[in-house]
Amino acid sequence: MIEEKFKSVIIWIGCVLLVVFCLTPFLYMILISLSSSPDFLTKLGQIEFSFKNYYSVLSSKSLHFIDYLRNSLIISAASAFFCVIIAGLGAYSITRLALPGKMLILFFVLAVSMFPQISLVGYLFKFMSSIGWINTYFALIFPYVAWILPLSLWILVSYFAQIPRDLDKAALIDGCTGWQILRKVIFPVAAPGIFSVSLLSFIFAFNEFMFALMLTIDYHSRTIPVGIALFQGLHGEIPWGNIMAGSAIAVIPVVLLTIIFQSYIIQGLTRGSIKG
Amino acid sequence: MEYHTFSELRESYAFILPLMIFILIFVLLPVLGTFINSFFRDISFMQRKFILFENYKQLFNDSDFYGAIRFTILFILVSVPLEIILGLIFALILNEAVPFRGFLRACVLLPWAIPSAISGRLWELIFNYNYGLANFLCIKLGISTGPINWLGSSLGAFLGIVIADVWKTTPFVTIILLAGLSSIPIELYSQAKVDGSNFLQRFHKVTMPLLKPVLIVALLFRTIDALRIFDLVYVLTHGGPGGATTSLSLYSYRYFLAGDFGYGSAISVVLFVIAFILSVVYIKLGRFAELGT
Amino acid sequence: MNLRLVELTKRFFSKHGSILAVNDVNLEIDSGEFFVLLGPSGCGKSTMLNLIAGLEKPTRGEIWFDETLVASASRRVFLPPKERNVAMVFQSYALYPHLTVFENIAFPLRIRRTKEQLIKESVQRVASMLAISELLDRKPAGLSGGQRQRVAIARAIVRKPNIFLLDEPLSNLDAQLRASTRGELKNLQRNLGVTTIYVTHDQIEAMGLGDRIAVLKDGRIVQIGTPDELYENPVNPFVAKFIGSPPMNLFKASINYDKGSFFITVGNKKIKLPDNKAERIMSLKSKDCLIGIRPEHIYINPSGAEETLKGKITSIEPLGKDVLLHISIGENKFTAITPKMRFEEYEIVNVGFDPERIHVFEIQD
Numbered sequence: 001m002i003e004e005k006f007k008s009v010i011i012w013i014g015c016v017l018l019v020v021f022c023l024t025p026f027l028y029m030i031l032i033s034l035s036s037s038p039d040f041l042t043k044l045g046q047i048e049f050s051f052k053n054y055y056s057v058l059s060s061k062s063l064h065f066i067d068y069l070r071n072s073l074i075i076s077a078a079s080a081f082f083c084v085i086i087a088g089l090g091a092y093s094i095t096r097l098a099l100p101g102k103m104l105i106l107f108f109v110l111a112v113s114m115f116p117q118i119s120l121v122g123y124l125f126k127f128m129s130s131i132g133w134i135n136t137y138f139a140l141i142f143p144y145v146a147w148i149l150p151l152s153l154w155i156l157v158s159y160f161a162q163i164p165r166d167l168d169k170a171a172l173i174d175g176c177t178g179w180q181i182l183r184k185v186i187f188p189v190a191a192p193g194i195f196s197v198s199l200l201s202f203i204f205a206f207n208e209f210m211f212a213l214m215l216t217i218d219y220h221s222r223t224i225p226v227g228i229a230l231f232q233g234l235h236g237e238i239p240w241g242n243i244m245a246g247s248a249i250a251v252i253p254v255v256l257l258t259i260i261f262q263s264y265i266i267q268g269l270t271r272g273s274i275k276g
Numbered sequence: 277m278e279y280h281t282f283s284e285l286r287e288s289y290a291f292i293l294p295l296m297i298f299i300l301i302f303v304l305l306p307v308l309g310t311f312i313n314s315f316f317r318d319i320s321f322m323q324r325k326f327i328l329f330e331n332y333k334q335l336f337n338d339s340d341f342y343g344a345i346r347f348t349i350l351f352i353l354v355s356v357p358l359e360i361i362l363g364l365i366f367a368l369i370l371n372e373a374v375p376f377r378g379f380l381r382a383c384v385l386l387p388w389a390i391p392s393a394i395s396g397r398l399w400e401l402i403f404n405y406n407y408g409l410a411n412f413l414c415i416k417l418g419i420s421t422g423p424i425n426w427l428g429s430s431l432g433a434f435l436g437i438v439i440a441d442v443w444k445t446t447p448f449v450t451i452i453l454l455a456g457l458s459s460i461p462i463e464l465y466s467q468a469k470v471d472g473s474n475f476l477q478r479f480h481k482v483t484m485p486l487l488k489p490v491l492i493v494a495l496l497f498r499t500i501d502a503l504r505i506f507d508l509v510y511v512l513t514h515g516g517p518g519g520a521t522t523s524l525s526l527y528s529y530r531y532f533l534a535g536d537f538g539y540g541s542a543i544s545v546v547l548f549v550i551a552f553i554l555s556v557v558y559i560k561l562g563r564f565a566e567l568g569t
Numbered sequence: 570m571n572l573r574l575v576e577l578t579k580r581f582f583s584k585h586g587s588i589l590a591v592n593d594v595n596l597e598i599d600s601g602e603f604f605v606l607l608g609p610s611g612c613g614k615s616t617m618l619n620l621i622a623g624l625e626k627p628t629r630g631e632i633w634f635d636e637t638l639v640a641s642a643s644r645r646v647f648l649p650p651k652e653r654n655v656a657m658v659f660q661s662y663a664l665y666p667h668l669t670v671f672e673n674i675a676f677p678l679r680i681r682r683t684k685e686q687l688i689k690e691s692v693q694r695v696a697s698m699l700a701i702s703e704l705l706d707r708k709p710a711g712l713s714g715g716q717r718q719r720v721a722i723a724r725a726i727v728r729k730p731n732i733f734l735l736d737e738p739l740s741n742l743d744a745q746l747r748a749s750t751r752g753e754l755k756n757l758q759r760n761l762g763v764t765t766i767y768v769t770h771d772q773i774e775a776m777g778l779g780d781r782i783a784v785l786k787d788g789r790i791v792q793i794g795t796p797d798e799l800y801e802n803p804v805n806p807f808v809a810k811f812i813g814s815p816p817m818n819l820f821k822a823s824i825n826y827d828k829g830s831f832f833i834t835v836g837n838k839k840i841k842l843p844d845n846k847a848e849r850i851m852s853l854k855s856k857d858c859l860i861g862i863r864p865e866h867i868y869i870n871p872s873g874a875e876e877t878l879k880g881k882i883t884s885i886e887p888l889g890k891d892v893l894l895h896i897s898i899g900e901n902k903f904t905a906i907t908p909k910m911r912f913e914e915y916e917i918v919n920v921g922f923d924p925e926r927i928h929v930f931e932i933q934d
Binding site: 003014018023024025026032039040089109110114117123124125145153207209210225228231244247251254258265270273 | 292310368376455511541552
């Protein structure tokens, strides 16, 4: 009994610490973004609430905040879309292939996902420059899709492998072609997997930094992480209020997706890493 | 792509072609290009020249390169164990029948979900010398008498990056370990309880051995990821002060940025080789883990 | 529709070599017939079904639907399942889990771009035929095994197939449901009049359902016949063992000729074989052979003047009306079914064989 009591107290303390650990920086971000000056802690904690940071971030044309956000959303959505389709085709082929090469492909792709990004980015920069794609959406979407494909493939393989082969046969007999089987049977049946891959792909593309830093030049294609990383003040002093307001707005999409669909994200992450 | 018989479906490689093509063009080709480039003097606005191992020779006499290696390894050695330990504690907590389980899981996921460039900015502010949260707490809690020069000193900048990275990536470890924990059959614990073991004994005799494969996976995933660290150092310290927190990725990037693609490529090839060896180890161990379950 | 298989052969290749799953099968199935492919697992019966359905291509041989050649290896003819208009019911039912029962049944019609009104009518017609009209809005996950099986059948018959293929459709049902569904299935097939091929490893199902049965072993047809023919005249010990429950007793014996009659010796008694077996016996390669007698043709303590043997009861299994006895006579062990009486274990009983029901087979390796 004493052990049980002791244990539940420990767990309660652990829960509180966990929440404090995870959320304090967020709360700090929100507080700074809402206060008129970033140094409220030194002024005995007196906060002057105002939305002026949000207003200036959203209204200032020269900051291009809205452009960055739009670029990020479009690039991430497009990457997630292509990634799901291509990984879906691949996973279907791998789970249905009778040939011995499938494990080889899976482990090859896994090895690819371990490559450091920096060993790609130098060449990608030259390649994209040579075909004139620098500072376009394509310069990011294509590498993102390739970059996120390995994880997506692993996740989808684990979902597709659970779909019985009889379903493919039934669909063939019912008159489906290969494409129709995929579109009308496999994809809908594996919908939770498809959805969690879409979510993860979107989040990964949204958060990517190095490619975006190297392959974009200005607001025509620059994404929000780069925009915020390079956000410097005009007059020496860093405008923390504006940066935090921008950050708060920028993380809204991923934070919402994470909170609403956390179970799908957790499913995807665990299937992608622990069990193939 | 019209397939009719089940056999034909099973033999169709065509479905996997787009995937292979994408990875070929946008991952393998660039890696190959980087390898080739590392044998050239390739600087913007200068004649490209084949110099074989010159870049590498220069690299092995480059004290900044050794500095980058030292930082990267130190960073792995400090941050990864911290993340694993903290992640294990969080996972053990979340695996219990706690209230607000969904809320707690969402909390844990949030630091992982936001872009590290943005969390880098956030931590830059937290470590601000004059009015950052870190110094405010350190003084209030009596850890330090005066403000700590976090990002301005070598040790402070290193600790700052470790703290920010632990905050950001512990969730990932937690999620993976949680999945591992929840797959341990509850009967094993009941049996151990019947056998009269206490909480610590159960952890030691049941949890740890069964969690080992998953722990190895988490460990290696994190090691390889920490090896590639770029976003956080770029945003939080820019590699400073005085190059003290320059990681291999960042060091290589500097040369790319300066237009020296040959030397930058050589640095990233070294990083690639280390990562590749580690990933081979990972896949081998991963296979063992698979066989073990 | 009439179905003809000519020298049909299917060889599967793998990294370990190749397997002849179907080996030179010739078969003609009449229009409207209920035909059963019976055999142990791995005998190639499911592969044959897949070949007929068009899920696999034959390595050799031809498949004819009436006068249409649907598959031929040598003539490079192959019609995909879509164009054969066959329907199939799987052991796992293979219902689409994301679709409602209605949409599951409608699926083949939708793929064929049938008019919405017609789809509705057809689905409702087969649903009421199979008494699943109330389930149309549900998803497969919410159905019992028996209900799923009905949906699978409904999906198969909704498009009026040329040939109806069933791959062990009852083996996932519990014993009681299996028996009642068997009867319904037979009625349904009679009413639809569609040529049906039914794959099973269960001889009770095969006997109960089939107009004719083909017994398969290692990719070859061992015997084709009506249930009665297979029961009365099995061509070899394999069929003899496979058909009938409990299986036929088989034992080695040598045949002797004495005073114009053939005899075998069991225990220390000579048993005369009927004269009508003479032709069969003459065709044997050696006088050593396998003798078969079904448990139901062994009589315990017969009252007539038949020759009897002394046997010891080793165990007793009551079957309700009858009782199954395990009896040892000398070296040989037999099972016998006899009307219920008081028996004791280790009791010595008189055992009589019905000589007309004795089967004689060549010894096989």
